[in-house]
Amino acid sequence: MAGLSTERMNTENNTDMIDLDAISEQVINLVLTHGPRVVMAIVVLIVGLWIIGALGRAMVKMMNKRKVDPSLIPFLKGLSTTLLKVMLVISVVQMMGVETTSFIAVLGAVGLAVGMALSGTLQNFAGGVMLLVFKPFKVGDTIEAQGHLGTVQSIQIFNTILKTPDNKTVILPNAPLSSGAMVNFSTEDRRRVDHSFGIGYGDDIDKARSVIDSILRTDARILKDPAPMIAVGELADSSVNFTVRSWVKSEDYWGVHFDTIEAVKKRFDAEDISIPFPQMDVHTHVSK
Numbered sequence: 001m002a003g004l005s006t007e008r009m010n011t012e013n014n015t016d017m018i019d020l021d022a023i024s025e026q027v028i029n030l031v032l033t034h035g036p037r038v039v040m041a042i043v044v045l046i047v048g049l050w051i052i053g054a055l056g057r058a059m060v061k062m063m064n065k066r067k068v069d070p071s072l073i074p075f076l077k078g079l080s081t082t083l084l085k086v087m088l089v090i091s092v093v094q095m096m097g098v099e100t101t102s103f104i105a106v107l108g109a110v111g112l113a114v115g116m117a118l119s120g121t122l123q124n125f126a127g128g129v130m131l132l133v134f135k136p137f138k139v140g141d142t143i144e145a146q147g148h149l150g151t152v153q154s155i156q157i158f159n160t161i162l163k164t165p166d167n168k169t170v171i172l173p174n175a176p177l178s179s180g181a182m183v184n185f186s187t188e189d190r191r192r193v194d195h196s197f198g199i200g201y202g203d204d205i206d207k208a209r210s211v212i213d214s215i216l217r218t219d220a221r222i223l224k225d226p227a228p229m230i231a232v233g234e235l236a237d238s239s240v241n242f243t244v245r246s247w248v249k250s251e252d253y254w255g256v257h258f259d260t261i262e263a264v265k266k267r268f269d270a271e272d273i274s275i276p277f278p279q280m281d282v283h284t285h286v287s288k
Helices: 003-065 071-095 099-115 117-132 175-177 205-218 250-270
Strands: 142-145 149-155 159-163 170-171 182-184 190-199 230-235 240-249
Touching: 003 071, 071 149, 071 175, 117 149, 117 159, 117 175, 117 182, 149 170, 159 175, 170 175, 190 250, 205 230, 205 240, 205 250
Parallel strands: none
Antiparallel strands: 142 149, 142 182, 149 159, 159 170, 190 240, 230 240
């Protein structure tokens, strides 16, 4: 019995050795057969990504040299480099021995599933295309949209980047931006500055109008055509309100807006023209 057991153990050990030798041989054969393909595919992938990056940078330089609309540059770069990367991946997979037709079919099915899951992202892509085709604004324009006011920094594939006046970066999705309401402050080269100034009922209306008119006429930033308008706009509860409208170049809007308010206050004080302000009268009754 002891001899039989020893013989069985030797047989099992020989079987294990044979199995290990067979597995090692299969591994070596796989490495020798597919190893060069895998190494070559990795090299091609790395070199291809580097070339695509270089092509993207060269494309940007060429478009800048040819003075292409700055709004189009990041969009075209992102779109072209993405397509090149997809083609590179398909080529690398083919080099590794995978049937391209089968891979493309699988890729199409995966793309359909991902597209359904990322429908919002695709809508943003479509919105970006619409923005670049119809151009409601361009890079450098000041716009107000989706509750945000800022200067357009770039129009990307899925988002538009704004820089707010207080230097904050706002990222707006292209889908609602392309379909929602928007105000572009840079479309026209002139803007109207609106003010309302109140004087007391006891003050001279003609004198107040003359003071405001002199302030507007001495400011070189205010355009002569169209001429400024000064009119009594309202007889309010405690003041006579002037409606003042003047036209300026778009870049002078805020400077004229603030400077005019300050100048009117100083001149009204110098001319003894009152500016009514809310106040409360308290009457005390003392009972006897």
